[in-house]
Amino acid sequence: MIGVAAIQTEQGFDSPQLGLQCGDFSLEASHLGSKSFAVGTGLLRDAPTLPVSASQVPLLSSYSASSNPGDVVLDPFCGCGTTVCAAEKLDRNWVGIDITHLSVALIKARLRRDFGLEPSDYQEEGTPTTTAGAQYLFEQDAFQFQFWILGEIGAQPFGASAGNKKGKKGADGGIDGLMYFLRPDGGKVEKVIVSVKGGKNLSAPMVRDLAGVLTKEQAAIGIFVCLAPPTKGVLKEASQQGGYEYGGKMYQRVQVLTVDEILAGKMPDIPKGAVNVSYEQKAQKSLATESKKKGMSSLF
Structure with a gap:
């Protein structure tokens, strides 16, 4: 445990x-x-x-x-x-x-x-198992809520690494969590950016902001995680952000995922083949180098 x-x-x-x-x-x-x-x-x-x-x-x-x-x-x-x-x-x-x-x-x-x-x-206790429990955690400590929900979808909190498990508090440039996967030919590491919203006031501009971060960071996919139910405007804006092609399959570029859906077992729709996120701040070449040096396989 x-x-x-x-x-x-x-x-x-x-x-x-x-x-x-x-x-x-x-x-x-x-x-x-x-x-x-x-x-x-x-x-x-x-x-x-x-x-x-x-x-x-x-x-x-x-x-x-x-x-x-x-x-x-x-x-x-x-x-x-x-x-x-x-x-x-x-x-x-x-x-x-x-x-x-x-x-x-x-x-x-x-x-x-x-x-x-x-x-x-195994048995896990002390983490939310319902949307009401997630709301309670958010009200008690927004950062712990963020760390928890990122872990539930297999994302690493932005700023966390092998030597720093605290994650990044404060200004994050619209990035709360990160995920990675390899292109089919294994020659490029693609990035998935996760934005977590625990508040009740959700709006389409929040989704546009995430799309802007994807463009700025040259990321493949964005995941908009929200505690409150998304509005029609949020869902419409996400659907208008286009797609990402991988191995002949199209993935929605900006995906909206609620805490309730995550607790029910739904996960981000992203390609398989994650790389070791412990080294996400290293240059792309060193991701493979460090993983081999440490004898580690994919963690998230």
């Missing part, structure tokens, strides 16, 4: 009617089953095996010597998920907790890449 803890509150909150369960770091034995989690935002399950990064080697030795398969490994500050992945590899059950939704999104991506695990394979 992995998780976001008390969401900046000492007393915590418990709002199951909103799809949220958050509180302090206290754990009860009843929560520590093979697929359970403590109070906070988290994920948990038991594990298969796969190649391991250098940072996991000391943990593998420690866990092998101090625990047995089926035991529970707890990391209350799980960050980028090295402990969780090491425990998963050694067939230990695990509990991970962190203060930010960005960490949870990163660990979910690692579990998918390294072990083929989807959210249905």
Whole structure:
């Protein structure tokens, strides 16, 4: 399990009617089953095996010597998920907790890449499961809402990298999140820009602004994610922004995706073949170079 803890509150909150369960770091034995989690935002399950990064080697030795398969490994500050992945590899059950939704999104991506695990394979608590829960999170902390919803669609918060998991706050030039994919011939990395709107006042000019950012950044596709239902003007404006051709298939250039649709399982309609977004700020050539150097495959 992995998780976001008390969401900046000492007393915590418990709002199951909103799809949220958050509180302090206290754990009860009843929560520590093979697929359970403590109070906070988290994920948990038991594990298969796969190649391991250098940072996991000391943990593998420690866990092998101090625990047995089926035991529970707890990391209350799980960050980028090295402990969780090491425990998963050694067939230990695990509990991970962190203060930010960005960490949870990163660990979910690692579990998918390294072990083929989807959210249905472990228990996650403390993140929204309903539109009302998403609204509550947005009202509590707009940036945590943004980090959470970007993670749900597999996008990386703008400004986040291997050495910086905080993302970018403040002026972002209309870019909240980024995704990447390779052209069919593998010779070019294309960019997808995500714009997140948590407010209720949505308008067509917001979509035109996103289209302008796509042109400025030479991006292939834009995803307009909104918490409130989009207006007819927003949908019409998006439909008028043309398409993007990839391998003989046309993709809508600007796509509108609601939080409600994302929670129901809908994802951005973009080509497959993502590159490792941990290196998105590097030059295009170095994306492939760094991935090979680190021995890493696609994360998001």
